[in-house]
Amino acid sequence: MSESAxxxxxxxxxxxxxRAILQATIDLLIEVGFTHMSIDAIAARAGVGKSTIYRRxxxxxxxxxxxxxxxxxxxxxxxxxxxxxxxxxxIESAAQLTLNPLGKQTVAMxxxxxxxxxxxxxxxxxKYLQPRRQAFAIVLERGKQRGELQADANSDLFFDTISSxxxxxxVFPPNAESWGTYVRRVLDFLFRxxxxxxxxxxx
Amino acid sequence: MSESAxxxxxxxxxxxxxRAILQATIDLLIEVGFTHMSIDAIAARAGVGKSTIYRRxxxxxxxxxxxxxxxxxxxxxxxxxxxxxxxxxxIESAAQLTLNPLGKQTVAMxxxxxxxxxxxxxxxxxKYLQPRRQAFAIVLERGKQRGELQADANSDLFFDTISSxxxxxxVFPPNAESWGTYVRRVLDFLFRxxxxxxxxxxx
Amino acid sequence: MSESAxxxxxxxxxxxxxRAILQATIDLLIEVGFTHMSIDAIAARAGVGKSTIYRRxxxxxxxxxxxxxxxxxxxxxxxxxxxxxxxxxxIESAAQLTLNPLGKQTVAMxxxxxxxxxxxxxxxxxKYLQPRRQAFAIVLERGKQRGELQADANSDLFFDTISSxxxxxxVFPPNAESWGTYVRRVLDFLFRxxxxxxxxxxx
Amino acid sequence: MSESAxxxxxxxxxxxxxRAILQATIDLLIEVGFTHMSIDAIAARAGVGKSTIYRRxxxxxxxxxxxxxxxxxxxxxxxxxxxxxxxxxxIESAAQLTLNPLGKQTVAMxxxxxxxxxxxxxxxxxKYLQPRRQAFAIVLERGKQRGELQADANSDLFFDTISSxxxxxxVFPPNAESWGTYVRRVLDFLFRxxxxxxxxxxx
DNA sequence: CGGTAAGCGAGACGGTACGTCGCGTCTTAAG
DNA sequence: CTTAAGACGCGACGTACCGTCTCGCTTACCG
Numbered sequence: 001m002s003e004s005a006x007x008x009x010x011x012x013x014x015x016x017x018x019r020a021i022l023q024a025t026i027d028l029l030i031e032v033g034f035t036h037m038s039i040d041a042i043a044a045r046a047g048v049g050k051s052t053i054y055r056r057x058x059x060x061x062x063x064x065x066x067x068x069x070x071x072x073x074x075x076x077x078x079x080x081x082x083x084x085x086x087x088x089x090x091i092e093s094a095a096q097l098t099l100n101p102l103g104k105q106t107v108a109m110x111x112x113x114x115x116x117x118x119x120x121x122x123x124x125x126x127k128y129l130q131p132r133r134q135a136f137a138i139v140l141e142r143g144k145q146r147g148e149l150q151a152d153a154n155s156d157l158f159f160d161t162i163s164s165x166x167x168x169x170x171v172f173p174p175n176a177e178s179w180g181t182y183v184r185r186v187l188d189f190l191f192r193x194x195x196x197x198x199x200x201x202x203x
Numbered sequence: 204m205s206e207s208a209x210x211x212x213x214x215x216x217x218x219x220x221x222r223a224i225l226q227a228t229i230d231l232l233i234e235v236g237f238t239h240m241s242i243d244a245i246a247a248r249a250g251v252g253k254s255t256i257y258r259r260x261x262x263x264x265x266x267x268x269x270x271x272x273x274x275x276x277x278x279x280x281x282x283x284x285x286x287x288x289x290x291x292x293x294i295e296s297a298a299q300l301t302l303n304p305l306g307k308q309t310v311a312m313x314x315x316x317x318x319x320x321x322x323x324x325x326x327x328x329x330k331y332l333q334p335r336r337q338a339f340a341i342v343l344e345r346g347k348q349r350g351e352l353q354a355d356a357n358s359d360l361f362f363d364t365i366s367s368x369x370x371x372x373x374v375f376p377p378n379a380e381s382w383g384t385y386v387r388r389v390l391d392f393l394f395r396x397x398x399x400x401x402x403x404x405x406x
Numbered sequence: 407m408s409e410s411a412x413x414x415x416x417x418x419x420x421x422x423x424x425r426a427i428l429q430a431t432i433d434l435l436i437e438v439g440f441t442h443m444s445i446d447a448i449a450a451r452a453g454v455g456k457s458t459i460y461r462r463x464x465x466x467x468x469x470x471x472x473x474x475x476x477x478x479x480x481x482x483x484x485x486x487x488x489x490x491x492x493x494x495x496x497i498e499s500a501a502q503l504t505l506n507p508l509g510k511q512t513v514a515m516x517x518x519x520x521x522x523x524x525x526x527x528x529x530x531x532x533k534y535l536q537p538r539r540q541a542f543a544i545v546l547e548r549g550k551q552r553g554e555l556q557a558d559a560n561s562d563l564f565f566d567t568i569s570s571x572x573x574x575x576x577v578f579p580p581n582a583e584s585w586g587t588y589v590r591r592v593l594d595f596l597f598r599x600x601x602x603x604x605x606x607x608x609x
Numbered sequence: 610m611s612e613s614a615x616x617x618x619x620x621x622x623x624x625x626x627x628r629a630i631l632q633a634t635i636d637l638l639i640e641v642g643f644t645h646m647s648i649d650a651i652a653a654r655a656g657v658g659k660s661t662i663y664r665r666x667x668x669x670x671x672x673x674x675x676x677x678x679x680x681x682x683x684x685x686x687x688x689x690x691x692x693x694x695x696x697x698x699x700i701e702s703a704a705q706l707t708l709n710p711l712g713k714q715t716v717a718m719x720x721x722x723x724x725x726x727x728x729x730x731x732x733x734x735x736k737y738l739q740p741r742r743q744a745f746a747i748v749l750e751r752g753k754q755r756g757e758l759q760a761d762a763n764s765d766l767f768f769d770t771i772s773s774x775x776x777x778x779x780v781f782p783p784n785a786e787s788w789g790t791y792v793r794r795v796l797d798f799l800f801r802x803x804x805x806x807x808x809x810x811x812x
Numbered sequence: 813c814g815g816t817a818a819g820c821g822a823g824a825c826g827g828t829a830c831g832t833c834g835c836g837t838c839t840t841a842a843g
Numbered sequence: 844c845t846t847a848a849g850a851c852g853c854g855a856c857g858t859a860c861c862g863t864c865t866c867g868c869t870t871a872c873c874g
Contacts, residue, residue: 010818011870017820038860049821054862108318114374115311116236125375157392160371161364164389167374168367171317172328186367189360193396213849214839220851241829252852257831419845444834455847460836514724520780521717531781563798567770570777570795574769577723577776578734592773595766599802619823620865626825647855658826663857 013055020046021053025067030102034064034109061113065120068106072128073097077135083143083195087187090136090162095180098170107170133159150194162187216258223249224256228270233305237267237312264316271309275331276300280338286346286398290390293342293365298383301373310373336362353397364393419461426452427459431473436508440470440515467519474512478534479503483541489549489601493593496545496568501586504576513576539565556600568593622664629655630662634676639711643673643718670722674729677715681737682706686744692752692804696796699748699771704789707779716779742768759803770799 024046028037039060043050057063078089097103114121137155144151165186174182227249231240242263246253260266281292300306317324340358347354368389377385430452434443445466449456463469484495503509520527543561550557571592580588633655637646648669652659666672687698706712723730746764753760774795783791 008818009816009872011820011872013819039862040860043821047821049819049823050862051822051864052820055819059862104318108315111318111374112311112315115307115314116238118376121375122378129375154392157389160389161368161393164367164371165364168363168370171314171370172324172332173321175325186360186363189357190364190393211849212841212847214851216850217839242831243829246852250852252850252854253831254833254853255851258850262831423846445836446834449847453847455845455849456836457838457848458846461845464836466835510724514721517724517780518717518721521713521720524782527781528784535781560798563795566777566795567774567799570773571770573777573780574773577720578730578738579727581731592766592769595763596770596799617823618821618867620825622824623865648857649855652826656826658828659857660827660859661825664824668857 014052017046017048017052018056020048021056021063022067022070024048025063026071026102029064029067029105029109033105039063061120064109065113068109069127071106075131075135077138079139079142083139083146083148086139086143087162088184090139091166091180091183094166098166099179104170107167111167111171129163136162148195153194158191161190217255220249220251220255221259223251224259224266225270225273227251228266229274229305232267232270232308237308242266267312268316271312272330274309278334278338280341282342282345286342286349286351289342289346290365291387293339294369294383294386297369301369302382307373310370314370314374332366339365351398356397361394365390420458423452423454423458424462426454427462427469428473428476430454431469432477432508435470435473435511435515439511445469470515471519474515475533477512481537481541483544485545485548489545489552489554492545492549493568494590496542497572497586497589500572504572505585510576513573517573517577535569542568554601559600564597567596623661626655626657626661627665629657630665630672631676631679633657634672635680635711638673638676638714643714648672673718674722677718678736680715684740684744686747688748688751692748692755692757695748695752696771697793699745700775700789700792703775707775708788713779716776720776720780738772745771757804762803767800771796 021042024042025037028042028045032041037060039050039053042063043053046053053063057066073093076093078086078093080086080089098107110124114124133156136159140149140153140155140158143149144153165183169179169183169186173179177185224245227245228240231245231248240263242253242256245266246256249256256266260269276296279296281289283289283292301310313327317327336359339362343352343356343358343361346352347356368386372382372385372389376382380388427448430448431443434448434451438447445456445459448469449459452459459469463472479499482499484492486492486495504513516530520530539562542565546555546559546561546564549555550559571589575585575588575592579585583591630651633651634646637651637654646669648659648662651672652662655662662672666675682702685702687695687702689695689698707716719733723733742765745768749758749762749764749767752758753762774792778788778791778795782788786794
């Protein structure tokens with residue numbers, strides 16, 4: 001890691017520029033969206049030369065991937081005292097991330113890049129989803145110990161299912177009810193039977 | 204009730220050009236992908252002037268949406284004799300549609316357009332998913348009558364769940380097993396308990 | 407079937423369309439000029455189909471040539487009683503033809519077509535300038551008979567010189583005096599000595 | 610007094626590109642003419658991007674005006690020892706400039722632009738004709754001092770007349786004699802009487 | 813402490829694709 | 844057989860970005 005860290009000659013790269021580039025990228029992503037965003041516009045908004053961007057990122061896609069990466073929330077593991085309360089908390093924070101314009105752009109970008117570029121999909125999976133999947137195992141384990149869940153409940157499939165529903169509901173938003181209500185209703189439908197005591201929707 | 208189809212004056216638009224444009228679009232979508240496909244190239248390949256394209260579609264996006272629309276399969280309702288056999292059949296045909304390069308491009312295009320443009324999402328839902336959801340109700344009903352399913356199984360949520368899983372598995376392909384195997388495994392996990400006799404994975 | 411046509415069969419060409427096409431052409435020539443005038447616009451303005459124009463004229467140039475042709479004044483030979491009075495009258499009518507926007511466009515069109523296309527130049531010369539040159543011979547002859555001019559004055563060169571000056575003054579308008587005043591001043595300079603009694607500028 | 614020549618930031622415009630663009634423009638003007646010349650073709654021939662052209666010129670017309678400007682000959686004042694010899698020399702060099710295809714295109718362009726656009730006419734007059742008119746005053750002055758001309762000969766009108774005749778003869782070339790012969794004949798006709806000793810046409 | 817090497821804002825560069833417009837031709841139905 | 848309407852193939856237009864390449868300057872460090 002320390003490989004030539006400080007011994008590179010010449011002027012070091014400006015941290016201020018790093019920051020300004022990412023901020024301008026995010027701003028424009030929100031304002032005009034991925035497609036209509038130009039590198040020239042980012043450079044102008046950031047008060048930076050284009051070469052300063054291209055020195056850091058070799059393409060528009062890479063820049064945007066990094067900008068989104070920089071936004072990512074800290075991974076927090078909810079602990080409300082009940083399994084369903086934890087799920088509710090996860091739904092709530094997913095809703096906050098996803099249901100604003102930037103969130104939609106972000107999801108669109110990730111999905112369409114992932115579908116086009118398998119390497120990106122894998123990278124994203126490894127760096128973002130995998131940790132959350134593992135964190136979810138903890139939530140599920142606590143549920144088991146509280147006797148809220150059957151002992152053989154599969155954490156990974158549980159997580160994937162929740163993620164699937166959320167993604168689907170983001171792409172095709174239900175028009176009769178809210179995103180969160182719909183997501184809860186589907187999960188209720190799927191998992192009610194897996195809860196020894198049934199399950200109370202907190203909607 | 205004819206929608207003024209033939210009373211417009213002047214030379215009618217060429218159906219042959221319609222067809223050639225869509226075919227060229229699909230060919231190039233497969234060969235070079237959405238991003239690297241140019242209208243000029245489509246026009247050249249179709250043996251058509253650019254204006255003939257722009258007379259029909261006001262942008263690249265619109266053209267591609269229509270090209271994809273034109274590809275869509277006839278809606279077929281499987282009837283294999285068992286509910287799980289029908290599901291298998293649905294998974295199989297979804298796999299065929301989705302797992303080739305064009306299919307991925309198509310899904311990417313639909314998802315990212317849908318996330319960006321809610322009207323498109325709604326239109327797509329109404330014209331494509333809704334009919335399939337209704338067709339699925341028939342499959343499920345047959346399962347109930349055969350006693351394979353609980354009488355209260357909710358067809359819509361069932362369908363949405365299956366769709367969700369498939370979408371998710373398309374975006375983030377499992378790396379240890381095949382797409383179809385993974386999809387079946389998740390459905391098995393979710394619905395096994397809803398089958399009075401249990402359920403035998405045909406994998 | 408066997409009935410042979412005595413007259414030309416089919417619908418005769420519309421004289422009204424002939425007229426409307428030329429009028430629309432002239433109007434647009436004045437309003438937007440040769441370069442920015444489109445056949446589509448002429449057809450629309452004339453309330454006529456494009457093919458109706460192309461049945462009559464094989465190109466934009468031909469149409470405009472005919473439109474200009476249709477505008478041309480009757481050839482009138484002035485007879486004011488004095489040679490210089492006649493010249494004044496010619497200058498006056500040339501000014502009226504030339505110094506409005508249409509006139510300038512017309513001159514521009516004629517000159518640039520003539521320079522590009524020798525056949526047009528020759529045609530224009532033969533059909534327009536030649537007759538006026540011959541008419542001028544009459545004016546000059548009357549001047550000789552009145553003793554206003556030397557007996558050996560060459561009518562053709564006289565005419566050409568006057569035309570030359572007028573053309574030059576149209577292209578590079580004098581900025582200190584009016585077109586007509588300038589033209590008269592040059593002619594005075596050139597021809598004063600050729601008048602036995604000198605010459606009185608009527609300016 | 611330096612016009613901020615070198616203090617503009619950023620990469621300076623390439624002089625090599627300037628040159629290549631003008632050369633390609635002139636080449637194509639000669640080969641295919643004004644109307645059939647495309648900016649794309651100029652860019653390709655010059656080995657330059659279209660934007661490099663449009664950064665310098667906002668339209669085809671402006672580019673061609675500059676290309677022609679760049680061709681213009683050095684102003685040379687003939688001094689053959691006799692006034693008529695000097696005139697002959699002027700006619701000769703005008704003929705060389707004017708009577709080839711490029712020359713005709715050039716004249717056509719100048720005339721038709723001048724008639725359409727008074728600012729261009731004035732600019733052209735000021736930058737091209739005015740200096741030549743002043744140079745001609747020197748030629749005429751020498752003629753006076755040699756006693757070849759009357760002392761009151763007006764240099765400006767003299768020059769304008771010569772220019773007029775030349776322009777007219779370019780637009781409507783005489784068909785019985787050469788351009789030069791015709792021009793000389795008209796000048797002979799007009800100015801013979803202004804020469805104390807008469808004048809000998811060198812034709 | 814002065815040289816050297818990289819980074820910097822600015823902006824021009826060769827390209828590619830865009831969506832528009834005009835040309836002159838072709839195809840309808842109506843007259 | 845012409846007409847009005849308008850679609851057609853073609854090809855140029857001028858614009859917008861791409862990712863690269865100079866410019867003339869900082870800004871560090873290293874000898």
